[in-house]
Amino acid sequence: xxxxxxxxxxxxxxxxxxxxxxxxxxxxxxxxxxxxxxxxxxxxxxxxxxxxxxxxxxxxxxxxxxxxxxxxxxxxxxxxxxxxxxxxxxxxxxxxxxxxxxxxxxxxxxxxxxxxxxxxxxxxxxxxxxxxxxxxxxxxxxxxxxxxxxxxxxxxxxxxxxxxxxxxxxxxxxxxxxxxxxxxxxxxxxxxxxxxxxxxxxxxxxxxxxxxxxxxxxxxxxxxxxxxxxxxxxxxxxxxxxxxxx
Numbered sequence: 123x124x125x126x127x128x129x130x131x132x133x134x135x136x137x138x139x140x141x142x143x144x145x146x147x148x149x150x151x152x153x154x155x156x157x158x159x160x161x162x163x164x165x166x167x168x169x170x171x172x173x174x175x176x177x178x179x180x181x182x183x184x185x186x187x188x189x190x191x192x193x194x195x196x197x198x199x200x201x202x203x204x205x206x207x208x209x210x211x212x213x214x215x216x217x218x219x220x221x222x223x224x225x226x227x228x229x230x231x232x233x234x235x236x237x238x239x240x241x242x243x244x245x246x247x248x249x250x251x252x253x254x255x256x257x258x259x260x261x262x263x264x265x266x267x268x269x270x271x272x273x274x275x276x277x278x279x280x281x282x283x284x285x286x287x288x289x290x291x292x293x294x295x296x297x298x299x300x301x302x303x304x305x306x307x308x309x310x311x312x313x314x315x316x317x318x319x320x321x322x323x324x325x326x327x328x329x330x331x332x333x334x335x336x337x338x339x340x341x342x343x344x345x346x347x348x349x350x351x352x353x354x355x356x357x358x359x360x361x362x363x364x365x366x367x368x
Contacts, residue, residue, distance in 0.1 A: 161308065164308065165341050167268070168270070168343070172345075184199075184200060186301050186345055189274050189280040189301065193280070194256075198255065198260075267309040271304045278298070280299070281347065295344055300345050300347060302343070302344055304317070313339070316338045316340060317342070
C-alpha cells in the first residue's frame with residue numbers, strides 16, 4: 123500500500139517565502155499604476171474644466187490679457203465664480219517643492235458675490251481680498267478635492283496658445299503665458315505636493331522617459347490670450363499625460 127505524503131513544513135515555508143517575494147516586487151508597481159491612473163484622470167478633468175472656463179471668459183472679455191496681478195485676479199475670480207468651492211487655503215511661493223497644508227491652514231469658503239449673486243470686488247472682513255494678490259492667488263479647493271492656484275512668471279510676455287505650444291523649454295512656456303493655473307489633483311493635505319517634473323527639449327519624449335512613474339501631484343495649465351493649453355509635449359507633464367492631453 124502506497125503511503126500518501128503531504129508537504130513538509132519546510133516546503134510550505136519556502137513556498138510562502140517565494141509568494142512573499144513576488145508580492146513585494148509587484149504590489150508597489152501595481153499601487154503606483156493605480157495612483158497614476160487616478161492622478162491622470164483628475165488632471166484631465168481639471169484641464170477640461172479650465173479649458174471650458176477660459177473659452178467662456180474669452181467670449182465675455184474676462185480672460186487674462188496681462189501677465190501681472192490683474193491677470194491673476196481675473197483668473198482667480200473666474201475660478202471662484204464658476205467652480206463648486208469647498209474651501210480656500212493660503213497660497214504659497216516655491217510651488218515646485220510645495221507645502222503640505224493642515225486643516226488649520228484652511229479658512230471658510232466665502233464666494234465673492236453680493237446678495238443678488240453678482241461677482242464682487244473682494245474686500246472686507248469675511249471675504250478674501252483679491253486686490254492684494256500679486257504673484258499668486260489663494261488655493262481654491264473644490265468639492266471634488268481638486269485645488270487650483272493662479273500664478274505667473276515675472277517678466278512673462280502674455281502670448282497666445284500657439285506661442286506657448288511652440289515653446290521648446292518649460293521656461294519659455296511659462297514666459298509665453300499670461301498666467302499659469304497650478305492644479306493639485308489629490309488635495310492639499312495629501313502628498314507629495316510637488317509639481318510633476320517637466321519634459322524639456324533636452325529630455326525629449328523618449329520611450330524611457332514616457333515610462334517614468336509620476337512623482338508629483340501638481341500640474342501646470344498655461345493660460346494664453348486665447349485660452350488654456352497643456353503646452354507642447356516637450357514642456358508639459360511626463361510623457362503619458364502629455365500624450366493623453368494633446
